[in-house]
Amino acid sequence: MIQKGNTFIRKAIPQEASLIHELALDIWPKAFEEILSPEQIRYMFRMMYATDVLKKEMERGVEFYILNHEGAAAGYTAIEQKNETAWKLHKIYLSQKLHGKGFGKYQLHTMEAIARNNGAEYLCLNVNRYNKALDFYRSQGYIITGTEDIDIGGGYFMNDYVMQKRL
Template sequence: MTGIRKLQNGEAGLLHQLALDIWPKAFAAILSPEQIDYMLQMMYAVDVLEKEMERGVAFYILNVDSVDVGYTAIERKDETAYKLHKIYLSQKLHGRGLGKFQLRSMEEIVKNYGATYLYLNVNRHNKAVDFYKSQGYEIVKEEDNNIGNGYFMNDYVMRKQLQVE
């Protein structure tokens, strides 16, 4: 059985553990080990995750057969748009349609909140760019975000117009 549930207050440690397992593997081919370590602390320390939840970032956990195997995060940008901050899935489950399930679940959630657009940032060298294009996302601009310690996130900003029924 596959499902997505919203992370509750006090569960940031669960997300932290998932990130330690999934996130470094997702970037091993395009980021240095030093940058991966830096970004893990910057984005996935328990206190950082708790502060994000306090400011309105909603985290969701993907569960398959009673095992937590992925996570996503969304945040309202404005009255018509949300930003997908994170979407990660255990690498051993890639190719099974679960990433599409995660993405579509987030699209449905934000549509229910009245959004007509979903934005995301993706590293320009990440193979996921093609996945997002195949799901109807378009590149709207490039960004080079200084994240400190001499590191940059070299991203595409992608957007999808959501079909409102």
Template sequence: MELNSPEISSVLTTEDINTVASLAREIWTKHYTPIIGSEQVAYMLDKFQSPSAITKQIADGYYYFVIAQDEPIGYLSIKEEGDTLFISKIYVSADSRGKGYGNRLMRFAIKQANQFGLKILRLTVNKYNTKSIAAYEKMGFSNTIEVVFDIGNGYIMDDYEMMKTI
């Protein structure tokens, strides 16, 4: 039996925002704890993916979307930055990875970039997040440069910046 197509919908209501925050908590805790440790994960979840942080980002021009296959399985956040679309977040639940949902979200981001008239996609990824870097390379991202962000409390984000022209 074939699965129905996943649905991608805008995050608009408090309930939607809570859905993103809970996806983030589940995905980030599992994925980032081995990379950056549980204390930094907790700090970053609180700073960047709490319901109030997401609400503020949306007010500041970030767009959030949830991808659902019967139930929510991932999310995307994008922002227009000059001639570039910044892919701020792209996450798929561990059980749903490797099944094309990341590609779906990326195609959706490209459609949004086209609507905004933007020709470049940009994202940042932790240097040690090797599987995601490999996925981004398959999706056509390159020009990797090193970027370090001080995120407070003695923590840094030790990232690569990757770009794709569309």
């Protein structure tokens, strides 16, 4: 557990997949409502946030973390070791009520510390090319290293920048 005042981040366990699902239900669609169609949001949510999908990700080595603020779960992150020198940030989401208060930086810096403490030299991530979070990542030292257009089925694509930061 990593603490900052009355806010802390702790590793989630597979039995908390339903908690992550509920957090995502509240947070995730709002993050994409301006750049994805409602149909794509529903499709992707089922594909990525069904409780059994989250449990399978945990079983294959994706580490989920929950941000607790003033006694309530208010955000989540997910990271995974990709190779000896790099980890990947899969998810970083925070309740919109807490945006602009430094908690996103707290989440990101905590994931960077976890990766670094496990021997990583880089943390990489994908971000939708139209996501306003792009500026946030840039402000935190991430650079664009490429683009990816990922076919996720259903006629939908994820049009992403690949970014990374040297830890």
